[in-house]
Amino acid sequence: MTSQTAPDVLLVGGHVFTATPGDDEPVAAAVALTGERITAVGPDDELRALAGPATRIVDVTGRLVLPGFQDTHVHPILASGMDARLNVLDQPDLAGTLDAIGAWAAAHPELEWVTGWGWQADHFDGGFPTRQQLDALVPDRPAFLHRSDGHASWVNTRAIELAGLDDDGSGRPPADPPGGYVQRGADGRATGVLIEWATGIVEKHVPDAPxxxxxxxxxxxxxxxxxxxxxxxxxxxxxxxxxxxxxxxxxxxxxxxxxxxxxxxxxxxxxxxxxxxxxxxxxxxxxxxxxxxxxxxxxxxxxxxxxxxxxxxxxxxxxxxxxxxxxxxxxxxxxxxxxxxxxxxxxxxxxxxxxxxxxxxxxxxxxxxxxxxxxxxxxxxxxxxxxxxxxxxxxxxxxxxxxxxxxxxxxxxxxxxxxxxxxxxxxxxxxxxxxxxxxxxxxxxxxxxxxxxxxxxxxxxxxxxxxxxxxxxxxxxxxxxxxxxxxxxxxxxxxxxxxxxxxxxxxxxxxxxxxxxxxxxxxxGQVAPGLLADLAIVDRNIFAAAADEIGAARVVATWVRGIEVYRAG
CATH class of the missing domain: 3.20.20.140 (Metal-dependent hydrolases)
Structure with a gap:
């Protein structure tokens, strides 16, 4: 397919998977971009003939050109905010998790709260930590840590006291909220784990980020x-x-x-x-x-x-x-x-x-x-x-x-x-x-x-x-x-x-x-003329690789509306 005017950019020398329903594999092809749009997809020699003096020609050298990926369920503000706080998601075991929490708390004595996320249930006996384990690491101020899936939290005694989880002022524990519960021991005291909506009982006391x-x-x-x-x-x-x-x-x-x-x-x-x-x-x-x-x-x-x-x-x-x-x-x-x-x-x-x-x-x-x-x-x-x-x-x-x-x-x-x-x-x-x-x-x-x-x-x-x-x-x-x-x-x-x-x-x-x-x-969602030039370029043709090596591939460039917004390195 040809365009009436010379394209702004030609991506040549690559494999293109259009992602059109029914397509099973990529083809050797070039992609023409003009303004925000894809204007042509076809053989290299045909599209090179469209180039004008101002056309930028980008040789992707055998890499794979895909439509830009779209994520239908993601939390980027939360994710980056978590990474700015205590993050133990990558700790391989219980010892690593506890060491990381203790080191973070010691390195940030100025913080009113120790907050973070990422503890994993399979690191703890029975799937749950205890308030005593967190007290040993953060004894001097409240601590509140989300589990890796966000559906439970781990708190220490200072946080439990602040939220009144053991005694709401009436001499007895408060009732659990709808859709959640405070895990309690045989003595009725909070163990340090809050499930689902009960996390909000403590989280509402955590200061908001500016x-x-x-x-x-x-x-x-x-x-x-x-x-x-x-x-x-x-x-x-x-x-x-x-x-x-x-x-x-x-x-x-x-x-x-x-x-x-x-x-x-x-x-x-x-x-x-x-x-x-x-x-x-x-x-x-x-x-x-x-x-x-x-x-x-x-x-x-x-x-x-x-x-x-x-x-x-x-x-x-x-x-x-x-x-x-x-x-x-x-x-x-x-x-x-x-x-x-x-x-x-x-x-x-x-x-x-x-x-x-x-x-x-x-x-x-x-x-x-x-x-x-x-x-x-x-x-x-x-x-x-x-x-x-x-x-x-x-x-x-x-x-x-x-x-x-x-x-x-x-x-x-x-x-x-x-x-x-x-x-x-x-x-x-x-x-x-x-x-x-x-x-x-x-x-x-x-x-x-x-x-x-x-x-x-x-x-x-x-x-x-x-x-x-x-x-x-x-x-x-x-x-x-x-x-x-x-x-x-x-x-x-x-x-x-x-x-x-x-x-x-x-x-x-x-x-x-x-x-x-x-x-x-x-x-x-597709590499097709008339659609936005939102593209991801992958460092190899994953369709030609063994299935077990798909995950070794990496994105080397990202284009949004005809502009390269990311390049590896």
């Missing part, structure tokens, strides 16, 4: 994502504080990527939030209109936390009870954070306003309840009712994580017009899987985990996500695990390899599939 710090965290998070070839994302939990930062960066022209904001639904509050969310969306649209420049931050989604997690907490909502450690059937089915009628009302109200519901659902009951709510919302609103976005497209509800999916629900995903935001990096046989998950699910349900191939076969649209900082944002690592069902560089057995995806489908999940989830397939 705007300047949050702004710096966003820009640092954006740099990190661009370096991974990620040119767009959906921030999966945007409170007013995060929205303020996105608006600031957008107004200053600092927001390079295109971002969908999933405005967080606070489950402890009421339905007055719907009007607030509508106002928050309208205010951004109005400010963008006043500037005369389209906003790159689009607050068009709403994040709904509907259940917990399996590993460590056993709070993900299950149809049948979990097993106990000895293999007997327990009475615990996990937690649904919304009653059926409340979830139905919420989803219907959001879809009626053109918002995209973005569910956190891990357990098979959690997934089913979210799908049921979408089904009832569609029935209530009618096929032609106003459950569409500003462009007239269906809102495409997203169900994220979907760790355990009952076979009866897999075909329903496509039937209901929903999209799966998958985190394929979790589909592996790490210790947290073999020690803290499989024993409590049992053999049959364990095999229902992360059923990507089954979902795809049933027609479910798959989109890629990382949940960074819970796991790395690197899409190539996620693609590797989606194809091999194990982490790059590890020789453990694959996790249910029958659910592995072909490489082309795994790449499309992070490109075209994510563009569909983000309502951006008309402008991105």
């Amino acid at each position: 705007l300047a710090d949050r702004h710096a965290h966003l820009l640092a998070g954006q740099r990190a994502l661009l370096a991974q070839g990620i040119t767009a994302w959906q921030d999966a939990s945007v409170r007013p504080a995060e929205q303020e930062v996105y608006e600031l960066a957008d107004s200053r022209g600092e927001l390079v990527a295109t971002v969908v904001g999933a405005l967080r639904w606070e489950h402890e509050r009421g339905f007055e939030q719907v009007a607030e969310l509508v106002e928050r969306r309208a205010s951004i649209e109005a400010r963008a209109a006043a500037r005369g420049v389209p906003s790159r931050f689009r607050p068009t989604s709403v994040k709904i936390m509907h259940d917990g997690v399996v590993d460590g907490s056993l709070t993900a909502a299950m149809l049948d009870p979990y097993l106990d450690a000895d293999g007997t059937v327990s009475t615990n089915r996990g937690d649904s954070y919304h009653a059926t009628e409340d979830l139905d009302r919420l989803v219907t109200a959001l879809m009626a306003e053109g918002f995209q519901p973005h569910f956190h659902a891990i357990g098979d009951r959690g997934v089913r309840e979210c799908l049921d709510a979408v089904a009832r919302a569609r029935a209530s609103l009618g096929r032609h009712a106003p459950h569409h976005d500003a462009s007239g497209r269906d809102v495409r509800p997203i169900v994220s994580h979907v760790q355990v999916v009952h076979p009866d629900d897999r075909a329903r995903v496509a039937e209901l017009g929903t999209v799966i935001s998958a985190q394929p990096l979790w589909a592996n046989c790490e210790d947290v899987q073999t020690e803290l998950t499989m024993p409590f699910l049992g053999e049959e349900r364990s095999a229902w985990q992360y059923p990507f191939a089954s979902l795809a076969a049933a027609g479910a649209p798959l989109a890629g996500g990382s949940d960074w900082p819970v796991s790395t944002a690197d899409p190539l690592q996620g693609i590797h695990t989606a194809v091999t069902r194990r982490l790059h560089g590890e020789d453990r057995s694959p996790l249910y390899p029958e659910e592995a995806l072909p490489l082309a489908e795994a790449v499309q999940m992070y490109t075209y599939g994510s563009a569909v989830a983000n309502h951006r397939e008309d402008e991105s």
Whole structure:
């Protein structure tokens, strides 16, 4: 295909995977860029003939040109903010975790609180730390550390006393909040672990980071994502504080990527939030209109936390009870954070306003309840009712994580017009899987985990996500695990390899599939003329490599709207 004018840039000498549905492998081709758009894709010699005196010719020398990756579930402000504090995620064992905490506290005596994240359940006996372990490291001030998945926290005695967890002033412990609990010993005293929404009892006492710090965290998070070839994302939990930062960066022209904001639904509050969310969306649209420049931050989604997690907490909502450690059937089915009628009302109200519901659902009951709510919302609103976005497209509800999916629900995903935001990096046989998950699910349900191939076969649209900082944002690592069902560089057995995806489908999940989830397939997600020149260049052709080496690949350049915004080195 030729363009009427000479292109601004020609990328030549590479392999191009367009990510168009149905494409199975890359082709040797060049890509022409003019302004913000791709204007031609074709053989090198044909496109070189289009070059003019001012055309910049970039030889990618056998590397792989892909559409820019898009992450449909990520927390860049949180991730960079966590990295600026105590971070023990990479510690290999209990001794390393404790040493790192002690060293951080000793190195920062000026801090009012010791805060951070990243402790891993499989480093502790029974999956949980104690207040005494943290007291030994931080005895002089409150300490608050999130678990690596964000669904539990570890606090010391000073924090417990500050929050009144042992005595609320009445001589007895306070009641647990809905959707969470304070872990207690036989004596009724807090052990130092807070599960799910109980983390908020202490976290509300932690001083907020100032705007300047949050702004710096966003820009640092954006740099990190661009370096991974990620040119767009959906921030999966945007409170007013995060929205303020996105608006600031957008107004200053600092927001390079295109971002969908999933405005967080606070489950402890009421339905007055719907009007607030509508106002928050309208205010951004109005400010963008006043500037005369389209906003790159689009607050068009709403994040709904509907259940917990399996590993460590056993709070993900299950149809049948979990097993106990000895293999007997327990009475615990996990937690649904919304009653059926409340979830139905919420989803219907959001879809009626053109918002995209973005569910956190891990357990098979959690997934089913979210799908049921979408089904009832569609029935209530009618096929032609106003459950569409500003462009007239269906809102495409997203169900994220979907760790355990009952076979009866897999075909329903496509039937209901929903999209799966998958985190394929979790589909592996790490210790947290073999020690803290499989024993409590049992053999049959364990095999229902992360059923990507089954979902795809049933027609479910798959989109890629990382949940960074819970796991790395690197899409190539996620693609590797989606194809091999194990982490790059590890020789453990694959996790249910029958659910592995072909490489082309795994790449499309992070490109075209994510563009569909983000309502951006008309402008991105493929290497095709007319679409935005959002591209990721990978240092090797992963389609020509052994599957076990996919994860060794690295992004060497990232282009956004025709501008190179990242180059390795």
